[in-house]
Amino acid sequence: MSNTQIEPSVDRRAQILDAAMICFAKRGFHQASMHDISAEAGISVGLIYRYFENKEDVISAMADRHKKQIHDLLERARQAPTLLESLEILFTAHCCENAPQIQSAFVVDLYAEASRNPRLANLVRDILETAMQGVTDLIARSPEAQHAPQNLTPRQLAELIFAVSRGMLMRDILETERDPTERRERQLRVVRRLWRLLFKPETEPAYA
Amino acid sequence: MSNTQIEPSVDRRAQILDAAMICFAKRGFHQASMHDISAEAGISVGLIYRYFENKEDVISAMADRHKKQIHDLLERARQAPTLLESLEILFTAHCCENAPQIQSAFVVDLYAEASRNPRLANLVRDILETAMQGVTDLIARSPEAQHAPQNLTPRQLAELIFAVSRGMLMRDILETERDPTERRERQLRVVRRLWRLLFKPETEPAYA
Amino acid sequence: MSNTQIEPSVDRRAQILDAAMICFAKRGFHQASMHDISAEAGISVGLIYRYFENKEDVISAMADRHKKQIHDLLERARQAPTLLESLEILFTAHCCENAPQIQSAFVVDLYAEASRNPRLANLVRDILETAMQGVTDLIARSPEAQHAPQNLTPRQLAELIFAVSRGMLMRDILETERDPTERRERQLRVVRRLWRLLFKPETEPAYA
Amino acid sequence: MSNTQIEPSVDRRAQILDAAMICFAKRGFHQASMHDISAEAGISVGLIYRYFENKEDVISAMADRHKKQIHDLLERARQAPTLLESLEILFTAHCCENAPQIQSAFVVDLYAEASRNPRLANLVRDILETAMQGVTDLIARSPEAQHAPQNLTPRQLAELIFAVSRGMLMRDILETERDPTERRERQLRVVRRLWRLLFKPETEPAYA
């Protein structure tokens, strides 16, 4: 009757989601079989169904977990002293925690799937909207962004920043051979310059 | 037996690819069945196998065709008088031809699939590299880009531009409800400002 | 383009239904697997799904076919010169055509399934109602039934007759060991007396 | 540890059988899962296996209990002053105890299952034989049945009576919508007339 009776299931869910993440990233949502997932998790197929209603539910749950991770990340980003540091926190996150381009493949698959599954589309839209609003607020509150170039609004700046980030994430998928860290580093060099361009127009010249 | 039959296979292939594009966009590569495609094309299932070895071959062929379309587009872009006009041509292309976000779903699926299928990854990488090099050249040759902000190289500028474009394409997927034309217009307003920021640093102030 | 292109599928359907009847009678609707049916029919599992949407559809189709058989039977019964002969035709039918108690098990299963599947219940109710109305009419038109005992209406007489018939059908299920023909004969001796009792009250005495 | 625990298994068994009866009637033997039964009984799945070897054993036990109930019923029927009253007791029994057509569905399922499960067939045959013999004896001893019409023997009369009863029970299954009590009443009106016809041939005319 203590909450240790509830926790195991939480762990099981997490364990299954971890396995599913690996399988989905490796083969895609629909190519990964429930058997693949169970094998990856080291459990039987049937057990998955004690914790998830069906395959779609696993996908949704993973999107849900993704949402929470994004939420936490946003919280951490909010506590950075400057806007640029916040952005740095936000956009270096996914290269560290899990495998590097596993996340990329997963996210792209998530969007692909969302284009056909309205329920999932809502979830992803919700995640994105939360994150976007968070960054929009960060920008609006930041002194660096008071004189944004081209009269871009905080929201537009956020859209731009997210678009670049998503776009680079898609790019990752094609760069399987190179060293992921180095690749990320190169990407960061570019986006950092964009951020500076957007938020510190005066510091642009040669000594960048 | 007339010479109009010399290359019916070209038309058939195109017809099948058109149908496949619709099906793939609607349901995804693996969710779309060969029967779906044959029905959409108004032919029998078996006939598809006269023109394509198997399902994967259809996907590859579609990527191939995509490559040619991109190639043509690049050619057209190259003939624009200014860099900004070239970019405009490049990034307004996909909203016209077919349905608006059909293309988006297809491209995202293409990347998702590429993350597991090395052959496809090569193809997509090849497409991207060609387009990217084309734009890099455009930038390098363009007088507007001689004093790029933040010391960004032409290649880096191209990467940035493509990333934004891909990122917005992913965004499209989530915006199923709104008017596609209006959505595109809003996106264009933002990217145009970015381009101006990148290539006309002097024209940034309030009177933009 | 001739109707020979339609017929094969009719045959296939019949072939599958024949196999299904055997399997269902042997193991019951839910215990008979689609594989059992395909094996009995000598075809592959997948082929069943070209002719039936799913398992339930096979059951419905069988009920449908049963309905048609009953219909034909009723037609034949209508042409008999006397009421008693009509009844004889009606209630000796199922022991002849196919295997003897296969039919019994199937019908009992059909009712059992109907108790949970409203769609099927409607179908069976429809079959029963048609048959019942047919017999009610036969009785109403028959001179023998003008002075029915106990003031039983034609409809009530029909209900009674059908009830006995169904009840004996259930009984069949338990009598697997004995000779089916002999069993039927014994049943017939009893029901014939009932019929005479109902329709020829005067002829009851010792010389029956 | 008190002596009230000496036979908790009897109660448990009854509790499980009650739950099983509800589930079996609602979904059928094979469609009702052990989990359904445990949920209906408010216990865990595993516990069922403490009291029954397996699912088939539950079915057998239920048939066994059914047998005892029939036995008791027969005892009560035997004590009625007249044959017709005995019959009335026998054939109004199942409409009272539990839900009305729950019993019907269960019995029909029982026969359906018996057609494939010889052990169960024996059990059901045994039940039926006991009841049938009981009624045969009642008839043989009854003064009303000394001059049975059509020279029907007591055994044949019993068969007829049971057949009608079983047949009406099957009919019940299709009549889910109407008021059960009213339906039973209508059925009784018909069978009562049959009984009178069989046992009081003289009282048949208009003043019935």
Next chain:
DNA sequence: AATGAATGAGGCTTCATTCAT
């Protein structure tokens, strides 16, 4: 005695692919 997590075989169904016509 009681629980319910865990197993894994097996059922229904789909679908890429083949091939006789």
Next chain:
DNA sequence: CATGAATGAAGCCTCATTCAT
């Protein structure tokens, strides 16, 4: 060239049963 009937492997999911706690 074209059809679509046919195959059978494979996927999702359920469920009777077991067993550690």
